Amino acid sequence: xxxxxxxxxxxxxxxxxxxxxxxxxxxxxxxxxxxxxxxxxxxxxxxxxxxxxxxxxxxxxxxxxxxxxxxxxxxxxxxxxxxxxxxxxxxxxxxxxxxxxxxxxxxxxxxxxxxxxxxxxxxxxxxxxxxxxxxxxxxxxxxxxxxxxxxxxxxxxxxxxxxxxxxxxxxxxxxxxxxxxxxxxxxxxxxxxxxxxxxxxxxxxxxxxxxxxxxxxxxxxxxxxxxxxxxxxxxxxxxxxxxxxxxxxxxxxxxxxxxxxxxxxxxxxxxxxxxxxxxxxxxxxxxx
Numbered sequence: 001x002x003x004x005x006x007x008x009x010x011x012x013x014x015x016x017x018x019x020x021x022x023x024x025x026x027x028x029x030x031x032x033x034x035x036x037x038x039x040x041x042x043x044x045x046x047x048x049x050x051x052x053x054x055x056x057x058x059x060x061x062x063x064x065x066x067x068x069x070x071x072x073x074x075x076x077x078x079x080x081x082x083x084x085x086x087x088x089x090x091x092x093x094x095x096x097x098x099x100x101x102x103x104x105x106x107x108x109x110x111x112x113x114x115x116x117x118x119x120x121x122x123x124x125x126x127x128x129x130x131x132x133x134x135x136x137x138x139x140x141x142x143x144x145x146x147x148x149x150x151x152x153x154x155x156x157x158x159x160x161x162x163x164x165x166x167x168x169x170x171x172x173x174x175x176x177x178x179x180x181x182x183x184x185x186x187x188x189x190x191x192x193x194x195x196x197x198x199x200x201x202x203x204x205x206x207x208x209x210x211x212x213x214x215x216x217x218x219x220x221x222x223x224x225x226x227x228x229x230x231x232x233x234x235x236x237x238x239x240x241x242x243x244x245x246x247x248x249x250x251x252x253x254x255x256x257x258x259x260x261x262x263x264x265x266x267x268x269x270x271x272x273x274x275x276x277x278x279x280x281x282x283x284x285x286x287x288x
Contacts, residue, residue, distance in 0.1 A: 003041040007050040014060070014165070018140045020052050021163045028052050030165055032075060032113035036122075060112070060167060063087060070171040074112025082106060091285045092131060092180025092200050093171070096123045099184065112166045115151075118158045118222070121192040125152055125223035127182060128169065129215035130198035136168040137161075145170070152222045177210075178202040179285025183278040184217070185270050187261060193218040194261040195270035197226075197250065199278035201233060203288040209233045214246070214279075218261075219254035219271045226253055229275065238283050246279055247272035 011017040021028045027049030031037055040046035054060070060075040063084045070086060081087050082097035100106055100114075100123055114124045115135060128135070128148040135146045137160050144164070151159050160166060184196035195218050202211040212233035214226040228249040236242050256267035 004044055004047040006041075006048050008053065009050060010053040010056055012056050014054075014057055014138070014167070015140075017052055017054055017057065017165060018138065018163070020050065021165065022140050024050050025162050028162070030054060030116070032116075033077070033109040034113070036109075036113050036117035036119065054165070061110075065173065068173050070173060072111055072169045072171070074110065074115075074166050074168060076111050078106040078109050078111070078114075079103075081111060090131065090171075090174065090178075090180050090200070091282070092127055092182050092198055095180075095182035096127045096198070099123065099182070102189075111169060115169065116158060116160060116166045118152050118156050119192070120155055120220065120222050121196075121218040122223075123182070123184065123193065123196065123217065126196055126198040126215040126217040128171075129223060129225050130200045130213035131171050131180065132213055133169055133171045135159075135166060136170065137164040138167050139163045139165075143167075149225055152224075155221045174200070175202060177204060177286055179282045179287070180213075181278040181281035181285065183274040183281070185274060192261075195219050195254075195256075195267050195274050197271065197274035197278040199275065199282040201279070201282045201286050201288075203283070203286045207237050207288045209236055209283075209288070214275065216250060216254065216271055216275065219256040219267050221255070224253070226250060226275065228253060233279075238288050243276045243279065247276050250275040 029048035031053040060073040062073040078097050078100045087093045133148045180200035182198045184193040198215045200213040212230045214229040217223045229246045232245045250272040251268045254268045254271040
C-alpha cells in the first residue's frame, strides 16, 4: 500500500524537534532508523500529519559510562551496541544486539526507535526489563526518567507522551559476579522472536544468587518481568530443580496467541526453554 499523505521535517537540533512535537501535538511521529515506523506507514496503521526525522541528531548516538550507569543515546544503532566493549561486559546486551534482523537492519535501526515502538516481539524491551534499565524522555519543559518496568504499558503503547522524545537509555553498572544472557527462537534468522528470554544474575563467592532479573518477549501482549522466577532465583544456587522452577514459571506466566509463529502450547514450551537456556549462560558468565 501507499502511505497516507504527511508533511516531513528534518530538524537540526533536539530543541527544534521538540518544538515540532509541541506545536503539532497528536499529529507528529518521530522517525529514527525507520525499521519500526515505515511498515506501519505503508499499511496505514500509522497516519501522522507530520513525520519528524531525527536522523540529523548525531549527538543522540553515544555509549558512555557516567554516575555508575551505562548511558546509551537513543540514536545508537544495534550494530554500534554489538561492537561496543562497554556493552560486551554484560553479555546480555551484546547477545541481543547481535541477533537483531540482518546486517542492514543492525546498521540502520536504533535502540531508541525499537524501545519507543514497543513491539511485544522485539528484542530490546526484555533486555531493558531484566537489566533494570531506565528510559529518559524529554519535552520542551522537562526531562523525565522512567524505569523500564513502568514503561511498557500495552501492545505498542509506552509511557512516552505525544510531545516527548526518547533521548537515552541508562543501565546500572553491575558488580563483579554478574552475568547475563539473551536467548530467542525464531522461524528464520533475522525474524521476530517466537519466544525470547533475558536473564541477568549476580552470584557471590559461594555460588549463591544474590540478585536476578528475568523478562520474556513475544509470549504476551507486552514484554514482561517474570517475577516468580526472580523470587525463586534469589538465595538459590544452580541446580536441576531450580531450572525446572524457572521453566514452569515461564510457561505458566506466558499468554501467547496462535499465529504464523506457532500454536499456544508450543510458544509456552519455548518460553520455558529460552528462560532456562538464558539462565544457564548467565550463570556461567557470572562464574557460578
